[in-house]
Each structure stands twice: as C-alpha cells, then as structure tokens.
Amino acid sequence: MTYPLQAINEALAMLPAKMDTRAARVQLIAIGAQESKDWEHRRQMGNGPARGFWQFEKNGGVKGVMEHPLKTVRDLARQVCAARNCPWRRETIWSNLEHDDVLACAFARLNLYGDPYALPAIGDCDEAWDLYLRVWRPGEPHPEDWPERYALAVSLTA
Secondary structure, eight states, X not given: OOOXXXXXXXXXXXXXXXXXXXXXXXXXXXXXXXXXXXXXXXXXXXXXXXXTTXXXXXXXXXXXXXXXXXXXXXXXXXXXXXXXXOOSOHHHHHHHHTTOHHHHHHHHHHHHHTSSSOOOOTTOHHHHHHHHHHHHOOSSOOTTTHHHXXXXXXXXXX
16 A cells, blocks of 8 residues: 555645644544545545545535635635645536545545544544544445554554
8 A cells, every 4th residue: 555645745734734743644544545445546436426535525525625614624725725726616626636636635634624523642543433434424434444544544654
C-alpha cells in the first residue's frame, strides 16, 4: 500500500496549523485506506457515486463540507477550492476529487474538523472507528479491515 503522503502534506499546509496534528493524520490515513481499499480506488467500485481516496459523494460529504454549520469549515473549503483552481460548485468539486488528491484530503480534514468531538487519542482504535462511522457514515463499513488499517496509520505517523 502506498498512501499519498505528498497530497496529505500539501492539503494540511493549506489549512490552519492547528489542523495538522498526528491524530488528524492517523484518521486521514486510516479512513483513506478504508474508503479506497488501501489506496486503490479514487472512484467508488462499480462506478458508484463516491469520488477521491476519501470517497465523498456529491450530495454527501461534498455537500456536507460546503454547507457545514461551522463558517470556518465553509470558508476554508472555499479557500482550498480557490487555491486548487476548482470552482465553488458541488458538481465540479465532486468531479475534481477523483483526480486532485490535495483537494480530496483537504475536504476530508475539514469533514473531520466539523465533528463536534475531539479527535481520538493515538492508539484508540475503537474511538477512531466510532469517529469514522459517525462522520463518514459508510454504507458498507467492513469493521474487520479497520484494526489493521488503523494500526498501519499509527505506525506511518510515528
């Protein structure tokens, strides 16, 4: 498995420094691996509606970030889109997520930031799983794969 370290670094550099924490990186890596089947799929298998390594749907994650109740999330998403030359239109953002890993990662981080709870402590696999379920709401979550992906994310950020 090769994860997009460069894209994660670039995405987090576009956001406030307080959003670039080890806990955030662990979640981003674990969720990205979980959603994309170990970084294999930028488009949901079977040509489903999700795009990018973090598998955002146009009327799901993309809409959720664009219309988030926290103004900070919306404003930062607009700034990231402008920096990535991506018009502020749901369809365009969704389409670009498939090929722009930096945009996809920034939206994933903003999605996590919008959760009202603190990020789980490093090593708390169960809390990390709960966060993933709460924020991503996966249709087919595959809990049997999470512990290995989470442990790898922890080791990659050590």
